[in-house]
Amino acid sequence: MKELPGRRTPTSKVFQLADGRTEAELSSDPIHFQASNGTLRPIDTTVKASRASGFSLANESNSFRSFFGTRVDELVKFDLGGHGMTLGMATTKALTPSAAGDTVTCPDMFGDADLVYQVGPDQLKESIALESAPAGPTYRFSLKPTGVKAVEQSDGSIAFHPASGFPRPPAGSELTGQALGATDRLQRGDALDLCIAARRVTRWRIAIGWRAVRSLGAAVPADEA
Template sequence: MIAASLISTSLLNNTTAWGSPPSERSTLQESNISDDSKLTSNTPKEIDSLRSEKSKTFLNENGTYTTQISETPIHYQDSSNQEWKPIDNRLNTTSQMAYNEDKFTIGLNSVSESNPVKTTQSISSTKAAGIVTDNVMKYKGLYPDTDLIYTLGNDRLKEEIKLSKKPTGKKSVIYSFALTLGNLDYRQEQDGSVSLVNPSTGDTEYIIDKPLMYDSFIPEGYQQVEGVNAYPEESLSYDIHYELKEKKGQLYI
Protein backbone atom coordinates (compact mmCIF):
# COMPACT_ATOMS: atom_id res chain seq x y z
CA MET A 1 0.00 0.00 0.00
CA ILE A 2 1.40 3.41 -0.97
CA ALA A 3 1.39 6.10 1.68
CA ALA A 4 0.56 9.64 0.68
CA SER A 5 0.73 13.17 2.04
CA LEU A 6 -1.20 16.37 1.37
CA ILE A 7 0.78 19.56 1.95
CA SER A 8 -0.18 23.19 2.34
CA THR A 9 2.11 25.94 3.53
CA SER A 10 1.35 29.36 4.97
CA LEU A 11 3.74 32.25 4.54
CA LEU A 12 3.94 34.38 7.66
CA ASN A 13 4.56 38.07 8.25
CA ASN A 14 4.18 39.20 4.63
CA THR A 15 7.19 37.31 3.30
CA THR A 16 8.15 36.31 -0.22
CA ALA A 17 7.19 32.91 -1.60
CA TRP A 18 9.93 30.30 -1.76
CA GLY A 19 9.14 29.09 -5.27
CA SER A 20 7.21 26.07 -6.44
CA PRO A 21 7.64 22.45 -5.31
CA PRO A 22 9.05 19.82 -5.74
CA SER A 23 12.11 21.17 -3.91
CA GLU A 24 11.70 22.57 -0.42
CA ARG A 25 14.50 24.71 0.90
CA SER A 26 16.44 23.08 3.70
CA THR A 27 15.55 25.98 6.00
CA LEU A 28 12.10 24.46 6.40
CA GLN A 29 13.52 21.50 8.26
CA GLU A 30 16.71 22.70 9.90
CA SER A 31 17.55 25.13 12.66
CA ASN A 32 19.95 27.94 11.76
CA ILE A 33 21.75 27.92 15.11
CA SER A 34 25.44 27.29 14.47
CA ASP A 35 27.82 25.24 16.59
CA ASP A 36 30.90 27.37 17.28
CA SER A 37 32.63 24.42 18.97
CA LYS A 38 33.38 23.05 15.50
CA LEU A 39 35.28 26.16 14.40
CA THR A 40 39.05 26.02 13.90
CA SER A 41 41.64 28.76 13.50
CA ASN A 42 41.34 28.37 9.70
CA THR A 43 37.54 28.57 9.71
CA PRO A 44 36.09 31.82 8.30
CA LYS A 45 34.68 33.92 11.14
CA GLU A 46 31.23 35.44 10.79
CA ILE A 47 31.01 39.21 11.23
CA ASP A 48 27.76 39.66 13.15
CA SER A 49 27.52 43.38 12.38
CA LEU A 50 27.29 42.63 8.64
CA ARG A 51 24.26 40.39 8.94
CA SER A 52 21.02 41.16 7.13
CA GLU A 53 17.68 39.39 7.13
CA LYS A 54 18.75 37.02 4.35
CA SER A 55 22.56 37.05 4.47
CA LYS A 56 25.62 36.48 6.62
CA THR A 57 29.20 37.59 5.91
CA PHE A 58 32.45 35.86 6.90
CA LEU A 59 36.02 37.12 7.24
CA ASN A 60 38.39 34.68 5.55
CA GLU A 61 41.91 33.87 6.72
CA ASN A 62 43.42 35.82 3.79
CA GLY A 63 41.52 39.01 4.68
CA THR A 64 38.78 38.68 2.07
CA TYR A 65 35.06 38.43 2.80
CA THR A 66 32.48 35.85 1.75
CA THR A 67 28.76 36.60 1.88
CA GLN A 68 26.16 33.84 1.90
CA ILE A 69 22.70 34.86 0.66
CA SER A 70 19.52 32.89 1.33
CA GLU A 71 16.24 32.95 -0.60
CA THR A 72 14.35 32.98 2.70
CA PRO A 73 15.00 34.89 5.95
CA ILE A 74 17.70 33.40 8.17
CA HIS A 75 17.82 36.19 10.79
CA TYR A 76 15.27 38.18 12.77
CA GLN A 77 15.83 41.67 14.19
CA ASP A 78 15.79 41.84 17.98
CA SER A 79 13.50 44.74 18.91
CA SER A 80 15.49 45.45 22.09
CA ASN A 81 18.79 46.29 20.36
CA GLN A 82 18.04 46.08 16.59
CA GLU A 83 20.62 43.30 16.17
CA TRP A 84 20.12 40.54 13.62
CA LYS A 85 19.97 37.17 15.35
CA PRO A 86 19.77 33.65 13.87
CA ILE A 87 16.27 32.24 13.59
CA ASP A 88 15.90 29.12 15.71
CA ASN A 89 12.97 27.06 14.40
CA ARG A 90 12.97 24.60 17.29
CA LEU A 91 9.70 24.54 19.19
CA ASN A 92 9.76 25.19 22.92
CA THR A 93 7.40 23.00 24.92
CA THR A 94 5.24 23.51 27.98
CA SER A 95 2.61 21.23 29.44
CA GLN A 96 -0.02 22.79 27.22
CA MET A 97 1.64 24.26 24.15
CA ALA A 98 4.59 24.24 21.78
CA TYR A 99 5.63 27.71 20.70
CA ASN A 100 8.28 29.79 18.97
CA GLU A 101 8.78 33.56 19.23
CA ASP A 102 11.87 34.32 17.14
CA LYS A 103 10.60 36.01 13.96
CA PHE A 104 6.93 35.66 14.78
CA THR A 105 4.91 34.09 17.56
CA ILE A 106 3.25 30.76 16.94
CA GLY A 107 1.61 28.29 19.31
CA LEU A 108 0.52 24.68 18.79
CA ASN A 109 -1.59 22.82 21.34
CA SER A 110 0.11 19.89 23.04
CA VAL A 111 -3.10 17.91 22.51
CA SER A 112 -5.09 18.36 19.31
CA GLU A 113 -8.67 19.50 19.35
CA SER A 114 -11.17 16.74 18.77
CA ASN A 115 -11.54 17.71 15.10
CA PRO A 116 -9.03 20.39 13.99
CA VAL A 117 -9.24 18.93 10.48
CA LYS A 118 -12.54 17.45 9.33
CA THR A 119 -12.95 14.79 6.66
CA THR A 120 -15.78 13.39 4.53
CA GLN A 121 -14.75 9.86 5.48
CA SER A 122 -17.00 8.02 7.93
CA ILE A 123 -14.36 7.82 10.65
CA SER A 124 -13.94 9.42 14.07
CA SER A 125 -11.09 11.68 15.12
CA THR A 126 -9.17 11.44 18.39
CA LYS A 127 -7.55 14.00 20.69
CA ALA A 128 -4.07 13.04 19.61
CA ALA A 129 -1.11 14.10 21.76
CA GLY A 130 1.41 16.25 19.91
CA ILE A 131 4.96 14.92 19.57
CA VAL A 132 7.62 17.64 19.24
CA THR A 133 10.91 16.97 17.42
CA ASP A 134 12.96 20.13 16.86
CA ASN A 135 10.73 22.26 14.60
CA VAL A 136 8.08 19.61 13.94
CA MET A 137 4.83 18.91 15.81
CA LYS A 138 3.15 15.60 14.91
CA TYR A 139 -0.35 14.60 15.98
CA LYS A 140 -0.12 10.87 15.34
CA GLY A 141 -3.37 9.00 14.75
CA LEU A 142 -5.66 12.03 14.52
CA TYR A 143 -7.79 9.79 12.34
CA PRO A 144 -7.20 6.07 11.72
CA ASP A 145 -4.01 5.72 9.63
CA THR A 146 -3.79 9.53 9.45
CA ASP A 147 -1.28 11.92 11.04
CA LEU A 148 -1.43 15.71 11.15
CA ILE A 149 2.04 17.30 10.98
CA TYR A 150 3.12 20.93 11.36
CA THR A 151 6.63 22.02 10.41
CA LEU A 152 7.87 25.48 11.37
CA GLY A 153 10.11 27.15 8.79
CA ASN A 154 11.91 30.49 8.94
CA ASP A 155 8.98 32.34 7.40
CA ARG A 156 6.22 29.79 7.10
CA LEU A 157 4.26 26.98 8.69
CA LYS A 158 3.70 23.78 6.71
CA GLU A 159 0.63 21.66 7.39
CA GLU A 160 0.79 18.06 6.23
CA ILE A 161 -1.91 15.37 6.34
CA LYS A 162 -0.12 12.04 6.09
CA LEU A 163 -2.02 8.89 5.15
CA SER A 164 -0.43 5.50 5.77
CA LYS A 165 -3.18 3.69 3.83
CA LYS A 166 -5.23 4.51 0.76
CA PRO A 167 -8.76 5.74 1.66
CA THR A 168 -11.53 3.27 0.84
CA GLY A 169 -14.50 4.01 -1.38
CA LYS A 170 -14.91 5.57 -4.80
CA LYS A 171 -15.70 9.14 -3.76
CA SER A 172 -13.05 11.82 -3.42
CA VAL A 173 -11.88 12.42 0.14
CA ILE A 174 -12.23 16.01 1.34
CA TYR A 175 -10.40 17.51 4.31
CA SER A 176 -11.44 20.87 5.74
CA PHE A 177 -10.46 23.26 8.52
CA ALA A 178 -11.64 26.64 9.78
CA LEU A 179 -9.49 29.76 9.90
CA THR A 180 -10.43 32.81 11.99
CA LEU A 181 -10.05 35.85 9.74
CA GLY A 182 -10.06 38.54 12.40
CA ASN A 183 -9.93 41.85 10.51
CA LEU A 184 -8.51 40.34 7.31
CA ASP A 185 -10.11 39.70 3.93
CA TYR A 186 -9.25 36.73 1.74
CA ARG A 187 -8.64 36.32 -1.97
CA GLN A 188 -8.15 33.13 -3.96
CA GLU A 189 -5.43 33.65 -6.55
CA GLN A 190 -5.33 32.25 -10.09
CA ASP A 191 -2.44 29.95 -9.18
CA GLY A 192 -4.58 28.24 -6.51
CA SER A 193 -3.05 29.96 -3.49
CA VAL A 194 -5.00 32.06 -0.99
CA SER A 195 -4.00 35.56 0.14
CA LEU A 196 -5.12 37.07 3.44
CA VAL A 197 -5.30 40.82 2.95
CA ASN A 198 -5.46 43.82 5.27
CA PRO A 199 -8.50 45.74 3.93
CA SER A 200 -7.23 49.07 5.33
CA THR A 201 -3.88 49.02 3.56
CA GLY A 202 -4.37 46.45 0.81
CA ASP A 203 -1.24 44.65 2.01
CA THR A 204 -1.05 40.88 1.88
CA GLU A 205 -0.36 39.73 5.44
CA TYR A 206 -0.33 35.96 4.87
CA ILE A 207 -0.22 33.57 1.93
CA ILE A 208 -1.53 30.01 1.92
CA ASP A 209 0.36 28.25 -0.86
CA LYS A 210 -1.31 26.09 -3.47
CA PRO A 211 -1.63 22.54 -2.10
CA LEU A 212 0.10 19.50 -3.50
CA MET A 213 0.17 15.81 -2.70
CA TYR A 214 2.76 13.09 -3.11
CA ASP A 215 3.02 9.37 -2.44
CA SER A 216 5.84 7.15 -1.23
CA PHE A 217 6.90 5.98 -4.70
CA ILE A 218 10.66 6.33 -5.32
CA PRO A 219 11.69 5.68 -8.95
CA GLU A 220 14.71 3.50 -9.64
CA GLY A 221 17.91 5.54 -9.76
CA TYR A 222 16.47 8.55 -7.95
CA GLN A 223 19.10 10.35 -5.85
CA GLN A 224 18.22 12.58 -2.91
CA VAL A 225 20.15 15.85 -2.73
CA GLU A 226 21.65 16.32 0.72
CA GLY A 227 20.10 19.21 2.63
CA VAL A 228 17.09 19.54 0.30
CA ASN A 229 13.72 17.93 0.94
CA ALA A 230 12.70 17.03 -2.59
CA TYR A 231 9.95 14.84 -4.01
CA PRO A 232 10.44 12.79 -7.20
CA GLU A 233 8.37 14.26 -10.01
CA GLU A 234 6.79 10.83 -10.55
CA SER A 235 5.32 10.85 -7.03
CA LEU A 236 3.84 14.37 -7.20
CA SER A 237 0.28 15.36 -8.04
CA TYR A 238 -1.31 18.79 -8.29
CA ASP A 239 -4.80 17.38 -8.89
CA ILE A 240 -5.99 19.01 -5.69
CA HIS A 241 -7.47 22.41 -4.89
CA TYR A 242 -8.99 24.60 -2.21
CA GLU A 243 -12.71 25.40 -1.97
CA LEU A 244 -13.42 28.45 0.20
CA LYS A 245 -16.48 29.47 2.17
CA GLU A 246 -16.80 32.30 4.68
CA LYS A 247 -19.28 32.18 7.56
CA LYS A 248 -19.42 34.43 10.62
CA GLY A 249 -15.80 35.52 10.45
CA GLN A 250 -14.52 32.00 9.79
CA LEU A 251 -12.92 30.97 6.52
CA TYR A 252 -13.61 27.31 5.80
CA ILE A 253 -11.02 25.74 3.53
Protein backbone atom coordinates (compact mmCIF):
# COMPACT_ATOMS: atom_id res chain seq x y z
CA MET A 1 0.00 0.00 0.00
CA LYS A 2 1.35 3.42 -0.94
CA GLU A 3 -0.06 6.92 -0.78
CA LEU A 4 -0.99 8.82 -3.93
CA PRO A 5 0.16 12.38 -3.09
CA GLY A 6 -1.48 13.85 -6.19
CA ARG A 7 -4.91 12.93 -4.82
CA ARG A 8 -4.52 14.64 -1.47
CA THR A 9 -7.12 17.15 -0.30
CA PRO A 10 -6.88 19.36 2.80
CA THR A 11 -8.79 16.72 4.80
CA SER A 12 -8.06 13.40 3.06
CA LYS A 13 -5.41 11.13 1.58
CA VAL A 14 -5.70 8.24 -0.89
CA PHE A 15 -3.73 4.99 -0.94
CA GLN A 16 -3.09 2.51 -3.75
CA LEU A 17 -3.67 -1.04 -2.50
CA ALA A 18 -1.70 -4.07 -3.65
CA ASP A 19 -4.69 -5.43 -5.57
CA GLY A 20 -5.12 -2.21 -7.56
CA ARG A 21 -7.98 -0.74 -5.56
CA THR A 22 -7.73 2.60 -3.81
CA GLU A 23 -8.58 3.46 -0.23
CA ALA A 24 -9.28 6.93 1.14
CA GLU A 25 -8.70 8.19 4.68
CA LEU A 26 -10.89 11.12 5.70
CA SER A 27 -10.44 13.54 8.59
CA SER A 28 -12.77 16.12 10.14
CA ASP A 29 -9.73 18.36 10.72
CA PRO A 30 -7.21 19.59 8.16
CA ILE A 31 -4.29 17.18 7.67
CA HIS A 32 -2.59 18.90 4.72
CA PHE A 33 -1.56 22.48 3.98
CA GLN A 34 -0.75 24.14 0.66
CA ALA A 35 2.97 24.77 0.31
CA SER A 36 4.45 27.71 -1.61
CA ASN A 37 4.83 25.53 -4.73
CA GLY A 38 1.12 24.68 -4.68
CA THR A 39 1.44 21.08 -3.49
CA LEU A 40 -0.38 19.72 -0.44
CA ARG A 41 1.94 18.61 2.35
CA PRO A 42 1.24 16.96 5.72
CA ILE A 43 0.51 19.38 8.54
CA ASP A 44 3.11 19.42 11.31
CA THR A 45 2.19 21.58 14.32
CA THR A 46 5.66 21.39 15.91
CA VAL A 47 7.03 24.81 16.86
CA LYS A 48 10.62 25.37 15.77
CA ALA A 49 13.28 28.08 15.77
CA SER A 50 12.49 31.02 13.48
CA ARG A 51 14.67 33.29 11.38
CA ALA A 52 11.93 35.93 11.08
CA SER A 53 13.01 39.28 12.49
CA GLY A 54 11.65 39.81 16.00
CA PHE A 55 10.32 36.26 16.32
CA SER A 56 12.39 33.46 17.86
CA LEU A 57 9.88 30.63 17.31
CA ALA A 58 7.43 29.73 14.56
CA ASN A 59 5.24 27.10 12.99
CA GLU A 60 4.96 27.36 9.20
CA SER A 61 3.92 23.82 8.23
CA ASN A 62 0.23 24.36 8.82
CA SER A 63 -2.97 25.75 7.30
CA PHE A 64 -1.79 29.08 8.73
CA ARG A 65 1.52 30.44 10.01
CA SER A 66 2.21 31.49 13.60
CA PHE A 67 5.25 33.37 14.90
CA PHE A 68 6.19 33.92 18.54
CA GLY A 69 7.99 37.14 19.41
CA THR A 70 10.92 38.25 21.53
CA ARG A 71 9.09 41.36 22.79
CA VAL A 72 5.86 41.67 24.74
CA ASP A 73 4.34 44.09 22.20
CA GLU A 74 4.62 41.31 19.58
CA LEU A 75 3.65 38.20 21.50
CA VAL A 76 2.35 36.28 18.53
CA LYS A 77 1.68 36.87 14.83
CA PHE A 78 -1.07 34.92 13.10
CA ASP A 79 -0.91 34.81 9.28
CA LEU A 80 -3.37 33.29 6.83
CA GLY A 81 -2.36 33.97 3.24
CA GLY A 82 -1.14 37.51 3.98
CA HIS A 83 -4.13 38.31 6.18
CA GLY A 84 -3.91 38.16 9.94
CA MET A 85 -3.02 39.96 13.12
CA THR A 86 -0.29 40.53 15.68
CA LEU A 87 -1.24 40.29 19.34
CA GLY A 88 0.76 42.04 22.04
CA MET A 89 0.66 44.23 25.11
CA ALA A 90 1.45 47.90 25.70
CA THR A 91 5.12 47.46 26.57
CA THR A 92 8.33 46.67 24.67
CA LYS A 93 9.80 44.48 27.41
CA ALA A 94 12.00 41.63 26.18
CA LEU A 95 10.49 38.16 26.11
CA THR A 96 12.01 34.66 25.97
CA PRO A 97 9.32 32.15 24.99
CA SER A 98 10.04 28.42 25.22
CA ALA A 99 8.68 25.65 23.00
CA ALA A 100 7.86 21.99 23.56
CA GLY A 101 6.20 20.22 20.65
CA ASP A 102 3.19 22.25 19.56
CA THR A 103 3.17 24.42 22.71
CA VAL A 104 4.84 27.76 23.49
CA THR A 105 5.01 29.21 27.01
CA CYS A 106 5.59 32.86 27.96
CA PRO A 107 6.12 32.85 31.73
CA ASP A 108 4.81 35.37 34.26
CA MET A 109 3.05 37.66 31.78
CA PHE A 110 0.37 38.78 34.24
CA GLY A 111 2.07 38.56 37.62
CA ASP A 112 2.35 34.81 38.17
CA ALA A 113 0.09 34.02 35.21
CA ASP A 114 1.70 32.41 32.15
CA LEU A 115 0.58 32.76 28.54
CA VAL A 116 0.51 29.36 26.85
CA TYR A 117 0.03 28.94 23.10
CA GLN A 118 -0.91 25.65 21.47
CA VAL A 119 -0.79 25.24 17.68
CA GLY A 120 -3.54 23.09 16.16
CA PRO A 121 -4.21 22.15 12.53
CA ASP A 122 -6.74 24.97 12.13
CA GLN A 123 -6.38 27.17 15.19
CA LEU A 124 -3.95 28.82 17.58
CA LYS A 125 -5.14 28.52 21.16
CA GLU A 126 -3.93 31.00 23.76
CA SER A 127 -4.41 30.11 27.42
CA ILE A 128 -3.82 32.28 30.46
CA ALA A 129 -2.61 29.81 33.09
CA LEU A 130 -3.00 31.10 36.66
CA GLU A 131 -1.35 29.95 39.88
CA SER A 132 -4.58 30.68 41.77
CA ALA A 133 -8.10 31.80 40.97
CA PRO A 134 -8.15 35.63 40.69
CA ALA A 135 -11.02 37.93 41.58
CA GLY A 136 -12.56 39.56 38.51
CA PRO A 137 -9.73 38.81 36.06
CA THR A 138 -9.34 41.29 33.19
CA TYR A 139 -6.54 41.14 30.63
CA ARG A 140 -5.67 43.76 28.02
CA PHE A 141 -4.01 43.20 24.67
CA SER A 142 -3.21 45.27 21.60
CA LEU A 143 -4.23 43.74 18.28
CA LYS A 144 -2.66 44.97 15.03
CA PRO A 145 -4.51 43.70 11.93
CA THR A 146 -2.76 43.03 8.60
CA GLY A 147 -4.85 43.08 5.46
CA VAL A 148 -8.07 43.03 7.44
CA LYS A 149 -10.23 45.53 9.28
CA ALA A 150 -12.12 44.71 12.46
CA VAL A 151 -15.73 45.79 12.94
CA GLU A 152 -17.59 45.36 16.20
CA GLN A 153 -21.03 43.83 15.66
CA SER A 154 -24.24 44.63 17.54
CA ASP A 155 -24.17 41.20 19.24
CA GLY A 156 -20.69 41.79 20.67
CA SER A 157 -18.87 39.68 18.08
CA ILE A 158 -15.92 40.93 16.05
CA ALA A 159 -15.95 40.56 12.26
CA PHE A 160 -12.72 40.76 10.24
CA HIS A 161 -13.14 41.90 6.63
CA PRO A 162 -10.48 42.18 3.91
CA ALA A 163 -9.11 45.71 3.87
CA SER A 164 -9.12 47.74 0.66
CA GLY A 165 -6.00 47.25 -1.43
CA PHE A 166 -5.40 43.71 -0.16
CA PRO A 167 -6.21 40.49 -2.05
CA ARG A 168 -9.08 38.31 -0.98
CA PRO A 169 -8.21 35.61 1.59
CA PRO A 170 -7.62 32.00 0.53
CA ALA A 171 -10.60 30.05 -0.78
CA GLY A 172 -12.63 28.50 2.03
CA SER A 173 -11.51 31.09 4.58
CA GLU A 174 -13.87 33.43 6.37
CA LEU A 175 -12.56 36.53 8.10
CA THR A 176 -14.99 36.53 11.00
CA GLY A 177 -14.64 36.18 14.73
CA GLN A 178 -16.95 35.93 17.67
CA ALA A 179 -16.40 36.75 21.32
CA LEU A 180 -18.24 34.45 23.71
CA GLY A 181 -18.14 34.78 27.49
CA ALA A 182 -15.85 37.81 27.29
CA THR A 183 -16.09 41.56 26.97
CA ASP A 184 -14.26 42.92 23.91
CA ARG A 185 -13.88 46.64 23.30
CA LEU A 186 -12.44 48.05 20.08
CA GLN A 187 -10.91 51.47 19.54
CA ARG A 188 -10.72 52.92 16.05
CA GLY A 189 -7.30 53.16 14.49
CA ASP A 190 -4.53 50.96 13.12
CA ALA A 191 -4.23 49.07 16.40
CA LEU A 192 -7.14 47.75 18.45
CA ASP A 193 -7.36 47.59 22.21
CA LEU A 194 -8.78 44.21 23.20
CA CYS A 195 -10.01 43.68 26.74
CA ILE A 196 -10.77 40.12 27.85
CA ALA A 197 -12.90 40.08 31.00
CA ALA A 198 -13.62 36.47 31.93
CA ARG A 199 -17.04 35.77 33.38
CA ARG A 200 -16.09 32.36 34.66
CA VAL A 201 -12.74 30.77 35.40
CA THR A 202 -12.50 26.99 35.76
CA ARG A 203 -9.34 25.32 37.02
CA TRP A 204 -7.64 28.71 36.90
CA ARG A 205 -7.27 28.77 33.13
CA ILE A 206 -8.77 31.06 30.49
CA ALA A 207 -8.53 30.09 26.82
CA ILE A 208 -8.62 32.40 23.82
CA GLY A 209 -8.66 30.77 20.37
CA TRP A 210 -7.58 32.26 17.05
CA ARG A 211 -9.03 30.05 14.34
CA ALA A 212 -7.91 29.71 10.75
CA VAL A 213 -9.77 28.15 7.81
CA ARG A 214 -13.22 29.01 9.14
CA SER A 215 -12.31 32.30 10.81
CA LEU A 216 -9.34 34.51 11.50
CA GLY A 217 -10.16 35.39 15.07
CA ALA A 218 -12.35 34.11 17.86
CA ALA A 219 -11.79 35.17 21.44
CA VAL A 220 -13.47 32.47 23.49
CA PRO A 221 -12.78 32.01 27.23
CA ALA A 222 -13.17 28.28 27.76
CA ASP A 223 -14.54 26.30 30.69
CA GLU A 224 -11.86 23.65 30.66
CA ALA A 225 -8.15 23.53 31.29
